[in-house]
Amino acid sequence: MPCTTILAGKNATNDRSTLIARTDDGFFDVKKLIVVEPKNQPRKYKSKISHVEIDLPDNPMRYTASPSVDPKNGIWAATGINEANVGMTATETITSNPRVLSADPLVVLRKAKTRKEKEIPGGIGEEDIVVLVLPYIRSAREGVLRLGELLEKYGTYESNGIAFNDENEVWWLETIGGHHWMARKVPDDMCVINPNQFGMDSFDIEDAFGEKKENMCSSDLLEFIKKNDLDCNQDGQFNPRDIFGSHSDMDHIYNTPRAWFMGRYLAPYSYSWDGENAEFTPESDDIPWCLVPDRKVTVEDFAVILSSHYQGTPYNPYLNHDSGKRGMYRSIGINRTGVTSICQIRSNVPDEIKGIEWICFGSTTFGAFLPVYTNVSKMPAYLSDVTLDTSTENFYWGSRLIGAFADANYNTSIQNVERYQNQVAVEGRRIIREYDRKMMDTKDFSLAEKANTELAGMAKEKTIDTLNKVLHDASLHMKNGYNRADN
Numbered sequence: 001m002p003c004t005t006i007l008a009g010k011n012a013t014n015d016r017s018t019l020i021a022r023t024d025d026g027f028f029d030v031k032k033l034i035v036v037e038p039k040n041q042p043r044k045y046k047s048k049i050s051h052v053e054i055d056l057p058d059n060p061m062r063y064t065a066s067p068s069v070d071p072k073n074g075i076w077a078a079t080g081i082n083e084a085n086v087g088m089t090a091t092e093t094i095t096s097n098p099r100v101l102s103a104d105p106l107v108v109l110r111k112a113k114t115r116k117e118k119e120i121p122g123g124i125g126e127e128d129i130v131v132l133v134l135p136y137i138r139s140a141r142e143g144v145l146r147l148g149e150l151l152e153k154y155g156t157y158e159s160n161g162i163a164f165n166d167e168n169e170v171w172w173l174e175t176i177g178g179h180h181w182m183a184r185k186v187p188d189d190m191c192v193i194n195p196n197q198f199g200m201d202s203f204d205i206e207d208a209f210g211e212k213k214e215n216m217c218s219s220d221l222l223e224f225i226k227k228n229d230l231d232c233n234q235d236g237q238f239n240p241r242d243i244f245g246s247h248s249d250m251d252h253i254y255n256t257p258r259a260w261f262m263g264r265y266l267a268p269y270s271y272s273w274d275g276e277n278a279e280f281t282p283e284s285d286d287i288p289w290c291l292v293p294d295r296k297v298t299v300e301d302f303a304v305i306l307s308s309h310y311q312g313t314p315y316n317p318y319l320n321h322d323s324g325k326r327g328m329y330r331s332i333g334i335n336r337t338g339v340t341s342i343c344q345i346r347s348n349v350p351d352e353i354k355g356i357e358w359i360c361f362g363s364t365t366f367g368a369f370l371p372v373y374t375n376v377s378k379m380p381a382y383l384s385d386v387t388l389d390t391s392t393e394n395f396y397w398g399s400r401l402i403g404a405f406a407d408a409n410y411n412t413s414i415q416n417v418e419r420y421q422n423q424v425a426v427e428g429r430r431i432i433r434e435y436d437r438k439m440m441d442t443k444d445f446s447l448a449e450k451a452n453t454e455l456a457g458m459a460k461e462k463t464i465d466t467l468n469k470v471l472h473d474a475s476l477h478m479k480n481g482y483n484r485a486d487n
Contacts, residue, residue, distance in 0.1 A: 009188035021342040022089040029338035032386040048074035050122030060135035077130035079341035081355040081374040087343030091160035095246040103228035104177025107155030123155030140164035182217035193262035198245030257282035257329035307364035333365035352445035366403035368424035373448035380456035398463040420466035
């Protein structure tokens with residue numbers, strides 16, 4: 001499923017939080033934010049897509065999830081934070097190449113063609129991964145190890161990237177073919193930018209087969225590379241992107257421009273991104289996977305990046321003049337996003353309130369990011385009680401409606417949208433600060449649910465108010481409008 005991922009180590013952020021974030025760019029999937037209690041976690045899991053069946057441990061933890069409201073295609077939990085304050089986003093669909101996929105084919109469902117034949121289940125995929133991993137891990141590193149074991153045992157039917165974070169570390173895992181994988185700890189002072197491509201451009205193979213401090217991989221990865229003549233590197237370097245990734249014309253329209261815009265935003269002075277002498281262009285294949293930002297990054301920076309559409313460049317689809325390049329590259333903020341989450345694990349508060357999930361439904365260009373505490377037993381109805389029918393009674397549909405009205409009238413509606421996004425961010429932070437103090441003073445961490453109720457109420461008020469404004473603006477611009485000067 002096409003998505004965009006951005007990650008930040010604890011020394012790259014303004015408050016020493018670790019941050020992992022991803023847009024879940026489905027096909028207008030209706031999404032909700034819920035809490036899954038251990039009693040509701042399955043003990044035997046069966047995938048809807050691949051039909052693989054997996055026995056799960058008996059000791060799951062509580063976790064948040066953003067599943068699809070319609071269960072016909074599976075859970076698709078997308079993202080979440082568990083009660084041990086470990087966050088996860090899954091998955092970023094990535095690319096590979098024929099050399100890899102022929103050597104280790106994807107494990108797809110093989111249906112029985114006759115009554116005498118037996119169906120052969122496929123591997124695991126985006127539908128399954130959060131449910132199979134997040135309830136059972138107590139650190140980001142444990143997330144890598146558990147998912148790696150599942151991949152080696154069951155395989156996968158698609159190429160994916162998965163992020164994990166805890167208070168101290170951020171890890172990124174990328175699948176390689178059907179059963180192989182590699183993972184890197186994100187350097188504490190760096191940010192990772194990853195569109196729908198195999199991302200890692202460096203890897204310490206000695207560490208991965210030695211102490212495993214910051215690099216891990218399949219136990220037979222070196223043998224796999226050598227046996228199948230996959231190494232395309234020169235001069236003894238080890239660049240995973242050149243071995244396992246792709247460099248196609250489609251990448252240059254769909255993927256690398258997003259990496260270019262993210263890097264341009266995060267490090268505008270350290271690198272040259274524009275003009276004839278630019279170090280990197282929207283179609284460069286060597287844009288760094290991780291970089292040190294020119295200043296400490298914030299949740300608000302992540303929100304800007306994840307809602308971006310090449311503003312400030314000739315590629316902006318909302319330009320009111322034709323630059324000759326308008327809309328030629330795939331934006332990060334697009335129409336069909338179901339949910340976007342920023343999983344923030346904080347280090348300056350008690351364990352009970354370290355996890356904050358910033359949630360945005362619908363197109364991020366027009367949606368607002370709302371923070372909620374994750375160590376709770378349930379989410380407010382405004383976030384969790386979502387139906388397949390359009391309604392103003394939940395955050396998902398309110399956000400979708402604002403986006404649909406504002407997109408058609410961008411130049412006149414965007415001011416109201418930006419005010420709305422800022423108001424939700426300001427009030428969201430204010431409420432979190434207020435309840436942080438209350439809970440640290442009283443040691444009553446059950447107040448987190450009360451805080452979430454207040455946050456959801458605020459979001460509903462701001463969403464309805466903005467929806468009224470963009471609906472009025474859209475009505476003024478209807479094509480059947482007509483004015484008579486006489487009575």
